[in-house]
Amino acid sequence: MATIRAVDELEQTVGNRSLPVMMKSIPRLDPHCVALLAHAPVAALGYVANGGRMRAGLVGGAAGFAAPETPSRLRLPVPADAVPGTGASLLVLVPGWRETLRVNGTVDREGLAVEEAFLHCGKAVIRSGLWASGDLAGDGEAGTVGVEEEGPAVGPAAAAFLAAASFAVIASRDGAGLADASPKGDPPGLVRLVGPTTVAIADRPGNRRTDTFHNVLDDPEVALVVVVPGDERTVELRGTATISTDPALRESMAERRSTPKVVLLVEVSHARLAHNPALREARLWDACGHVDPAELPKPAVIWRDHLAQGEAERDQAAEDAMEAGLELDYQQNLY
Structure with a gap:
């Protein structure tokens, strides 16, 4: 099976990371991020657990559970097995809203030291129909009955869940240990079981950052949290990833x-x-709790402002480098 093993192969296949896309990332929480977090009752958290294992799960329960203390500090419930001082990433969900907020940084016992924040486009959520099932749990009963299962392979109950799943978040980390959590969305069957211990996820259009793929080339260990709209259970998958260009596999996962x-x-x-x-506590599938987009910053405004901040950061870095170079020149080449 054809497998991508190097960055140049990856970029020849899926394209380069463009500067405008990467400049939409900012190194702190701005007022837009704060506003989104105030409406978010749940987020996917990718983190490093005891033993160095990558893990992913949903945390939260009530709007504002992730509380900004400063522009570089986010207080939130941290799993007991998370290793302090390691990379972690949040994919923040606002019920009824298409876009998602991604926040990356370093975790400790009480929250996250923020190093990067950016808005992810809504394509994954739209494809998944994540909020279209808002009437499934309005009575508080849907999703409360269902088996649980755990083991080294995907058992029958987990396989049935994956067949119905349309939304997932993939947690990965780069060679420096910096983490990322990326959303994936498709019609049911998003995470396809292709063997007793192997699953496949098609790459669809999105932010065009390709963070997961670059990370996998550095460190193949990943974790996924998988969601079925209307169900209060999740599947967590842990394992190692490869990037396949196998024509038959790709064709089998064509959509539209x-x-x-x-x-x-x-x-x-x-x-x-x-x-x-x-x-269960967030009641994500209750349409009555979905946020009116008019209460949130407009995505185009967020991207515009984040891009402007990114340009300002770049201009400031260039100015600082020029100033440092000038000072060094004065010191070394005065005569």
């Missing part, structure tokens, strides 16, 4: 006559299907 350029294959070492307290 569009064939993915690459497919992420994950060799699963641990699978866990369980009820999720954050989903």
